Amino acid sequence: MISEKMEQMLNDQYNKEVFSAHLYLSMCSYFLDRDLDGFANYFSIQAKEELQHAEKQFDYVHEVDGKITIGAIDAPDSKFNSIIDCFExxxxxxxxxxxxxYGLVRQALDEGDFATHTFLQWFITEQVEEESSVKALLKKLEMIGDNSSALYLLNDELLKRVLVA
Ligand SMILES: [Fe+2]
Ligand SMILES: [Fe+2]
Known part of the structure; x- marks a missing residue:
């Protein structure tokens, strides 16, 4: 059983994960339009991962007798200035x-909701990985600058990314 407040916060988080998926699909579309299939693949997988996060939260909330209410999802940006702009x-x-x-974790601790606290640990680790991999790609892009051969190689590297369940 989770509190109403925790249920509401997990609902908000669910909707944020779906928004994240849309944002990354929007970037995927930007790269497809520019014929950068590797970058498009990277963001397509990024979007699918976000939907997996949403699904995990959906399942958890129902497992602890809460309910997910699907909210309106804001439209993400559809215009981006550059490759680096997308990663920034x-x-x-x-x-x-x-x-x-972190807000969810704090609330879980305040309430003594250790089940939700444990559930959230996976997401903490995931966020560390997410931020670090995006930072690494940003560094590569800065090194590449306007060298199109290097960009071609990075695009090829990103084409190899696969979805891990
Ligand atoms: Fe993410
Ligand atoms: Fe996520």
Whole structure:
């Protein structure tokens, strides 16, 4: 059983994960349009991962006798200035999500809701990985600058990314 407040916060988080999926699909679309299939693949998988996060939260809330209410999802940006702009926005967004997860953890601890606290540990680890992998890609992009051969190689590398369940 979870509290109404915890249920509400997990609902909000669920909707944020779905928004994240839409944001990354929007970036996928930007890259497909620019014929950068590797970058498009990276964001397509990123979007699928976000839907997996949402699904985990959906299942958990129902497992503890709560209910998920699907809310209106804001439209993400559809215009991006550059490749780096996409990754900078991704990093900024992931930082917001990390903050949001930390808020959930704090609430779970305040309530002595140790089940939800344990459930959230997976997301804490996931956010560390998310931020660190985006930062690493940003560094690579800075090194690449306007070297199109290097960009071609990175695009090829990102084409190899696969979805891990
Ligand atoms: Fe997520
Ligand atoms: Fe994420």
């Amino acid at each position: 926005q991704t990093l900024a967004h992931e930082k917001l999500i990390t903050k949001s997860i």
